[in-house]
Structures are given as structure tokens and as C-alpha cells.
Amino acid sequence: MTRRHIRIVLPLLAGGAALAVCLLALPPAFSIFANGIRFNGVVGNEMSQLSERTVIYDSRGQVIGRLGLEDRSSVALSDVAPVMVEALLTTEDRDFYGNAGVDLHAVARAFFKNVNAGSVKEGGSTLTQQLVKNRFFTAPQRTLSRKVREAMLSLRLDSEWPKNRILSEYLNTVYFGQGSYGIQAAAERFFQTVPQELNLAQAALLAGSIRDPEGNNPFTNPKGALARRSEVLGQMYEVGAISKSERTFAEASPLPDQRPQRDLRPDNYYVEEVQRRLLNDPRLADTREERYNLVFRGGLQVETPYDQSMQAKAQSAVNKTIPTSQFTAAMAVMDPSNGEVKALVAGPGFERSQFNLATQGARQPGSTFKAITLAAALENGYSVNDSISGSSPCIIKIDGFAPWTTRNAEGGGGVFNLRSATEESVNCAYARLIAALGPKKVSEMARRLGVTHEVPAYPSITLGTIGVSPLEMATVYSTLAAEGIKHDPVFITKLKDRNGRVIFEDREPGKRVLSAEVARTETSILQGVIRAGTGTRAR
Incomplete structure (x- = not known):
């Protein structure tokens, strides 16, 4: 040695x-x-x-x-x-x-x-x-x-x-x-x-x-x-x-031939939104660091209202409306009775873009915002048969604001009642309506019904000129459909820890933000938009 x-x-x-x-x-x-x-x-x-x-x-x-x-x-x-x-x-x-x-x-x-x-x-x-x-x-x-x-x-x-x-x-x-x-x-x-x-x-x-x-x-x-x-x-x-x-x-048994995918990260918009909400929900833990550790290391069990059948139908509807990839569309499908979000179409495809247009994207809602002005009008004493001028073009003058000029998308106008002005989506009628109400009441109504983005109180908001998300507008219309009961969007119905202990459940009863009478009246008017107005193609 x-x-x-x-x-x-x-x-x-x-x-x-x-x-x-x-x-x-x-x-x-x-x-x-x-x-x-x-x-x-x-x-x-x-x-x-x-x-x-x-x-x-x-x-x-x-x-x-x-x-x-x-x-x-x-x-x-x-x-x-x-x-x-x-x-x-x-x-x-x-x-x-x-x-x-x-x-x-x-x-x-x-x-x-x-x-x-x-x-x-x-x-x-x-x-x-x-x-x-x-x-x-x-x-x-x-x-x-x-x-x-x-x-x-x-x-x-x-x-x-x-x-x-x-x-x-x-x-x-x-x-x-x-x-x-x-x-x-x-x-x-x-x-x-x-x-x-x-x-x-x-x-x-x-x-x-x-x-x-x-x-x-x-x-x-x-x-x-x-x-x-x-x-x-x-x-x-x-x-x-x-x-x-x-x-x-x-x-003699063959080896596995189906190579597994590494799927420990979101691969669709819905899961990405669930992840985002978990990381920001103080009910899970006090600090973001604690929440991060629980989400990515804690073995949580997350139950959601996601409906794969509804998701397929929503995606099909978007594809038929916008068949090419030149444009994008977003959709949030919500149950008015409880706020559960059943489906989410949020962009051109998660593999192409991870930005969630349905929940985070702020786009002008256009005439869909008129429903908010209508709710404010009905709550403040207007009736279905009240007349309002829809002549176009129109110059709107309100104390404290510069004169605002707008016009109808089609036609020269005339005199309408609230139902027909809504069914025909008459811009000048709604411009005059917000002038009579005051922009502040419409802005406050938007917040009550479910808009979380800031809604500045100026006249043109009645035509949907501010940025909101499809999820916010889905919340607004769900509140009207639920006869004035607002439910915040629910993506997580139940959250359990690794041992099966329930951390929280989203089973809130909702909050009344509009009288049932006003909500029912407005729903009747909006049904006319689909039945005989500018929304007939949605049938």
C-alpha cells in the first residue's frame, strides 16, 4: 500500500x-x-x-x-x-x-x-x-x-x-x-x-x-x-x-408514450384569473408573501363555478362573430342569482397573449352603458312613456361643463319615449337624458351596479366613452336581471387547505342596490332591444 x-x-x-x-x-x-x-x-x-x-x-x-x-x-x-x-x-x-x-x-x-x-x-x-x-x-x-x-x-x-x-x-x-x-x-x-x-x-x-x-x-x-x-x-x-x-x-409491457405536459402554471384565462384572485385575497393570508407560499406550496383545493360546456359555447359564439385573428373579443358569463362566473373568453388564446381582456382590459362599452343611465332615470322618477327629444345632431350644455356635441348613429331623430329611445339606441335622446339627470347620478349608479373602474361624472359617459371591463358590464346586467340584487363576481366557490379544511366559501346573499320595481321595468325595456330594437341579431 x-x-x-x-x-x-x-x-x-x-x-x-x-x-x-x-x-x-x-x-x-x-x-x-x-x-x-x-x-x-x-x-x-x-x-x-x-x-x-x-x-x-x-x-x-x-x-x-x-x-x-x-x-x-x-x-x-x-x-x-x-x-x-x-x-x-x-x-x-x-x-x-x-x-x-x-x-x-x-x-x-x-x-x-x-x-x-x-x-x-x-x-x-x-x-x-x-x-x-x-x-x-x-x-x-x-x-x-x-x-x-x-x-x-x-x-x-x-x-x-x-x-x-x-x-x-x-x-x-x-x-x-x-x-x-x-x-x-x-x-x-x-x-x-x-x-x-x-x-x-x-x-x-x-x-x-x-x-x-x-x-x-x-x-x-x-x-x-x-x-x-x-x-x-x-x-x-x-x-x-x-x-x-x-x-x-x-x-413485455410498453413504456409510456404520452409525454406529460408541465402544467403547474395557468394555461387558460380562467385559471389565471383564479390565481390572481388567490394572490390578492386577504381571506387566504394577511401578506402577499404568505399567500404566494400557500398558492404555490400549500396544496390548496380550489372549487370554482367554471362550466366547460358553457365555455365551449361562449368560445364558439365569439369565433362565429369574429372568425379571423385580426380582431379580439372578450366575454364573461355570469349567473345573476349568485355572481358565479361560468365562462370566460378573454383574448386571442392564452398561448398567444396572457393579458386577460375580460377581467383586466378596459374598453369603451359604447351603447351598453345606456342601461346605467336608464336605471338612474327610472330611479329618479322617469317612466317608460316619458317623452324625450332625439333630434340629431345635438349640443348638450350643462353648468360646469363645456358644450358637448354628438349625433345619432342613424337618422335625424324625432321624439321618443324611454322604451323606444332605448330600443333604437338613440344617442341624442340619452345625451339629453343625462343632461336632465346630471352626470353625477349616472356615475354613482354605475358604481352601485358593479363598475369598479373610475367613472368620471361628465356628460359623454352616457354613450360609454370610459373604459370598463366585460366582467364589470356583466355584473351590471346581472344586477338588473337579479331584480336589483348585486353579487360580486365569484370565481372561487370554496377554498380548502391540504387537509380538506374549508378556508372560505363564497356564498354571499348579495346586496340590494336598486329597487326590484325599477330593475323589473328596466329588464322589460332591455328585452325590447333584443326583440325588436338594435339588438335583434343577438337572438
């Missing part, structure tokens, strides 16, 4: 002796540093909660989106197929239920291999040690002092937790590749199934991927994945976990 070998082996022997002393003579209570944390005996209590993805569901419980930094969703051990557990224990820790968190035989075997190699090449880690390493040691070190600390913590954890809890925690922690952390995400991403439904071939592939997730990735290295799966199946056969025929059948 050369001097160089002596210099290398002596520290390794010293480290091995230190490890043996720690393992054989561990006191009942001990203190140890790991990753900057001092442990005084209770290791399990120091484990922080795993980062879990947030899942967003539609009104029927179908998943429409996921948000997170790591694709993980924890499951109970009882929800994992026994064959998956068998494959894992066979390839990673055959004596899991017999060892005390550290396999002394494996440590000794690894130690002598390290001596022969002249450095730390093999760790002899049990599942418990791997769990400790994944949860407490983030830096990729391979030193004997690190192995000593891992072993000490593993022994303590094994004494604190039942074996099945350690196994469950491991299955929910370990990385399987392709961005999937934990068995739930891995089963979904690789096989579009749940852990309970995994078969032998699938379980062997996943168990075999743990040591080298990228090298055994079936999408990027199918030959390596096949070889590793075959190795795991062979090991399972050797220990009697499977029969020869089961092994043969699993060997």
Missing part, C-alpha cells in the same frame, strides 16, 4: 469508527446540527410540510388547472398499490421493516467499498436515511461526517415514527423525474392514473427511476428505462415477490 493510500484510508477508517461509535452507543437524548437546525431528540417534529401543488376544479369536480413550484400531492399509504410498495422495498431497502433506520450490514459493505475506492462512493442508505437526506440536507455532499449525521437522525426518526409513516412520507417526498415529486404526481404524469391503480410494469419503472430519474426517463432515454425496469423486475422475481409469468408479462 502506498503512502497516498495510507493517507486516504486513515481518515476513512477514523470516520467509520466514529460512525460505529455513534450507532452502537447513542445516548437516549442527543443534540445534532443538520442544515442549520439543532435537533434535541424529536426529529419528526422538525420536518416542515412538503411543498404541494394547488389543484383547481370546475363545477363538476374535474381538474382544470394546477399551480405550484413542485408537482406534488400527498396520498395515504393505503392509496398506493401494494405492488408499488413491493417494487420500492425490493430495489431500495429490502430490510426496511427489520432495520432500525440504518442498515449496519449495508453501511459496512459501503464502507469497505469506499476504502477500496479511496473516497465516498456508496452510502448504504435505507429508506429512512434517504428520507432524512431529502428533508434535512439540501447540499449535495458526500462526506463521512454528513453520513454520521444522517445515520443519527435516521435512528432517532425510526424510534419516533411507525414504519408505515416513514414509508408514506418517503413516497410523498421522493423525486421520480419529469418534474414529478411524490407517487401521486408520478402516477399521473407518467401513466395518467392514480397510485392505487399502478400495475407491476408501471411500479417497476417508477421504483427503478429513483436512483437516476433523468437517466431512467422513458421519454428521453427509453433504452435505459427498459433496462432499469427489467433489473427491478428481476430483483422482485429473485426475492419471490412476483412469479415468472408475471415478470414475463411485465417485461
Whole structure:
């Protein structure tokens, strides 16, 4: 043996002796540093909660989106197929239920291999040690002092937790590749199934991927994945976990060919709006940082009123109206009885533009704003049959404002009552109406009915010259349809934490902002717009 070998082996022997002393003579209570944390005996209590993805569901419980930094969703051990557990224990820790968190035989075997190699090449880690390493040691070190600390913590954890809890925690922690952390995400991403439904071939592939997730990735290295799966199946056969025929059948099973999409970010406007609202809702947490951590790490369960059938119909209606990509359109579909937003068409397609025209885009609403002026008029004593001049062009003079000139879109005008002026969308009639009411009353009515953008009190607002979003106008018209009861837009019907505890529900009764009589009268007038007026094409 050369001097160089002596210099290398002596520290390794010293480290091995230190490890043996720690393992054989561990006191009942001990203190140890790991990753900057001092442990005084209770290791399990120091484990922080795993980062879990947030899942967003539609009104029927179908998943429409996921948000997170790591694709993980924890499951109970009882929800994992026994064959998956068998494959894992066979390839990673055959004596899991017999060892005390550290396999002394494996440590000794690894130690002598390290001596022969002249450095730390093999760790002899049990599942418990791997769990400790994944949860407490983030830096990729391979030193004997690190192995000593891992072993000490593993022994303590094994004494604190039942074996099945350690196994469950491991299955929910370990990385399987392709961005999937934990068995739930891995089963979904690789096989579009749940852990309970995994078969032998699938379980062997996943168990075999743990040591080298990228090298055994079936999408990027199918030959390596096949070889590793075959190795795991062979090991399972050797220990009697499977029969020869089961092994043969699993060997012949094809690899997954449906490459999973990385979908831990919004891929449609509705999910993006849900994310935006979660990040800004103080009911979730006090600060934005706390809300961010809960949304992207907290494993929230978000129930929404999103209706996929309504969404398809809304998108089809927009496509028929604007068949080319030269222009864009937006639409918000709201239930007047409760404010639930059922569908959202918000731009040219989320892959082209992530700006949400339906909720954030401010566009001039044009003549649809006349409904707000009409509500103010009816509330202030005007009746359906009151006459008003619609002659065009018209010059509007109001104290405190510069003269304003406008004209009708069609025709020279005449005398109209409120119903006919609305059905024909007569600009000059509505210009004179706001002059009689005063712009302030119309501005205040806009706010009451659901407009959240600032509405300056000047005459031309009656023709929809200010910027509002389609969602705001949907709220206005929903308030009228609900006989004067305003509901704020609801994108989240129920929010639960990772344990299923309800954080909040949006089941507000609504607020009366307009008398039922005024709302019913206006609804009757607006129905005439569709039946015989300028909105007949909407039928």
C-alpha cells in the first residue's frame, strides 16, 4: 500500500469508527446540527410540510388547472398499490421493516467499498436515511461526517415514527423525474392514473427511476428505462415477490408514450384569473408573501363555478362573430342569482397573449352603458312613456361643463319615449337624458351596479366613452336581471387547505342596490332591444 493510500484510508477508517461509535452507543437524548437546525431528540417534529401543488376544479369536480413550484400531492399509504410498495422495498431497502433506520450490514459493505475506492462512493442508505437526506440536507455532499449525521437522525426518526409513516412520507417526498415529486404526481404524469391503480410494469419503472430519474426517463432515454425496469423486475422475481409469468408479462409491457405536459402554471384565462384572485385575497393570508407560499406550496383545493360546456359555447359564439385573428373579443358569463362566473373568453388564446381582456382590459362599452343611465332615470322618477327629444345632431350644455356635441348613429331623430329611445339606441335622446339627470347620478349608479373602474361624472359617459371591463358590464346586467340584487363576481366557490379544511366559501346573499320595481321595468325595456330594437341579431 502506498503512502497516498495510507493517507486516504486513515481518515476513512477514523470516520467509520466514529460512525460505529455513534450507532452502537447513542445516548437516549442527543443534540445534532443538520442544515442549520439543532435537533434535541424529536426529529419528526422538525420536518416542515412538503411543498404541494394547488389543484383547481370546475363545477363538476374535474381538474382544470394546477399551480405550484413542485408537482406534488400527498396520498395515504393505503392509496398506493401494494405492488408499488413491493417494487420500492425490493430495489431500495429490502430490510426496511427489520432495520432500525440504518442498515449496519449495508453501511459496512459501503464502507469497505469506499476504502477500496479511496473516497465516498456508496452510502448504504435505507429508506429512512434517504428520507432524512431529502428533508434535512439540501447540499449535495458526500462526506463521512454528513453520513454520521444522517445515520443519527435516521435512528432517532425510526424510534419516533411507525414504519408505515416513514414509508408514506418517503413516497410523498421522493423525486421520480419529469418534474414529478411524490407517487401521486408520478402516477399521473407518467401513466395518467392514480397510485392505487399502478400495475407491476408501471411500479417497476417508477421504483427503478429513483436512483437516476433523468437517466431512467422513458421519454428521453427509453433504452435505459427498459433496462432499469427489467433489473427491478428481476430483483422482485429473485426475492419471490412476483412469479415468472408475471415478470414475463411485465417485461413485455410498453413504456409510456404520452409525454406529460408541465402544467403547474395557468394555461387558460380562467385559471389565471383564479390565481390572481388567490394572490390578492386577504381571506387566504394577511401578506402577499404568505399567500404566494400557500398558492404555490400549500396544496390548496380550489372549487370554482367554471362550466366547460358553457365555455365551449361562449368560445364558439365569439369565433362565429369574429372568425379571423385580426380582431379580439372578450366575454364573461355570469349567473345573476349568485355572481358565479361560468365562462370566460378573454383574448386571442392564452398561448398567444396572457393579458386577460375580460377581467383586466378596459374598453369603451359604447351603447351598453345606456342601461346605467336608464336605471338612474327610472330611479329618479322617469317612466317608460316619458317623452324625450332625439333630434340629431345635438349640443348638450350643462353648468360646469363645456358644450358637448354628438349625433345619432342613424337618422335625424324625432321624439321618443324611454322604451323606444332605448330600443333604437338613440344617442341624442340619452345625451339629453343625462343632461336632465346630471352626470353625477349616472356615475354613482354605475358604481352601485358593479363598475369598479373610475367613472368620471361628465356628460359623454352616457354613450360609454370610459373604459370598463366585460366582467364589470356583466355584473351590471346581472344586477338588473337579479331584480336589483348585486353579487360580486365569484370565481372561487370554496377554498380548502391540504387537509380538506374549508378556508372560505363564497356564498354571499348579495346586496340590494336598486329597487326590484325599477330593475323589473328596466329588464322589460332591455328585452325590447333584443326583440325588436338594435339588438335583434343577438337572438
